[in-house]
Amino acid sequence: MLDPKPGESVLDLGCGTGHLTAQIAARGTDVFGVDASAAMIEQARRAYPNLTFEVADIRALPFVGRFDAVFSNAVLHWVKEAEQAVAAFARALQPDGRFVAEFGGRGNVGRILAALQAACRDMMGLAVESPWYYPSVAEYAGVLEAAGLEVTYATLFDRPTPLEGEAGLRHWIDMFGGHFLATVPAAQHHEFSRRVEEQLRPALYREGVWFADYRRLRVVAVKRHALVSDAS
Numbered sequence: 001m002l003d004p005k006p007g008e009s010v011l012d013l014g015c016g017t018g019h020l021t022a023q024i025a026a027r028g029t030d031v032f033g034v035d036a037s038a039a040m041i042e043q044a045r046r047a048y049p050n051l052t053f054e055v056a057d058i059r060a061l062p063f064v065g066r067f068d069a070v071f072s073n074a075v076l077h078w079v080k081e082a083e084q085a086v087a088a089f090a091r092a093l094q095p096d097g098r099f100v101a102e103f104g105g106r107g108n109v110g111r112i113l114a115a116l117q118a119a120c121r122d123m124m125g126l127a128v129e130s131p132w133y134y135p136s137v138a139e140y141a142g143v144l145e146a147a148g149l150e151v152t153y154a155t156l157f158d159r160p161t162p163l164e165g166e167a168g169l170r171h172w173i174d175m176f177g178g179h180f181l182a183t184v185p186a187a188q189h190h191e192f193s194r195r196v197e198e199q200l201r202p203a204l205y206r207e208g209v210w211f212a213d214y215r216r217l218r219v220v221a222v223k224r225h226a227l228v229s230d231a232s
């Protein structure tokens, strides 16, 4: 959907270790990868020394009118301050530039989130809020339009995602569930994951494979001159 063209300039928001950035660059595109994690950027620079990577906060990007396209995959659900992020990447786009992204949408990991919250409640007596931003199509379209971007495509769809191995869900919790694990003493982390697995097994474990109940929001929007002046 990004369809990068030779000579275009593309900003990869939340580029992580740079694998997708490199695929975009392989189209002859002038691509710039940014990520909030210095460790990720270091890995990206080591793996792809010919590409440009910088540490940056998506909510406070330093670019103005610089890119033909802004791309992002599996990152924007980590940024709860969506208005700030959208305003920052809208500013980074040239007029008629496009934004193409996919991330977790309304209901993403709904069952996993409920099981993590239930385990926090049952073990620690805590009501723990979600650390993630999962907007609906209408909600996110409103945020984009307020920043002068015209939505040309948006869809929300289920994408159950297999997690590798019998310990797949446990590994997912270790990798992404730090917000919840931090509320539980380290000695009880094993019991925490056991409870989450027990609650989710009937719904998310099928024929020996764990599935994460991902729902993706996929969106394309264009920075229009008229909308830009309307929004300012």
Ligand code: BEZ
Pocket (backbone or CB within 6 Å): 074, 077, 103, 104, 108, 109, 132, 176, 214, 215
């Ligand atoms: C995802 O939908 O890609 C995701 C959601 C929560 C944590 C990590 C990844």
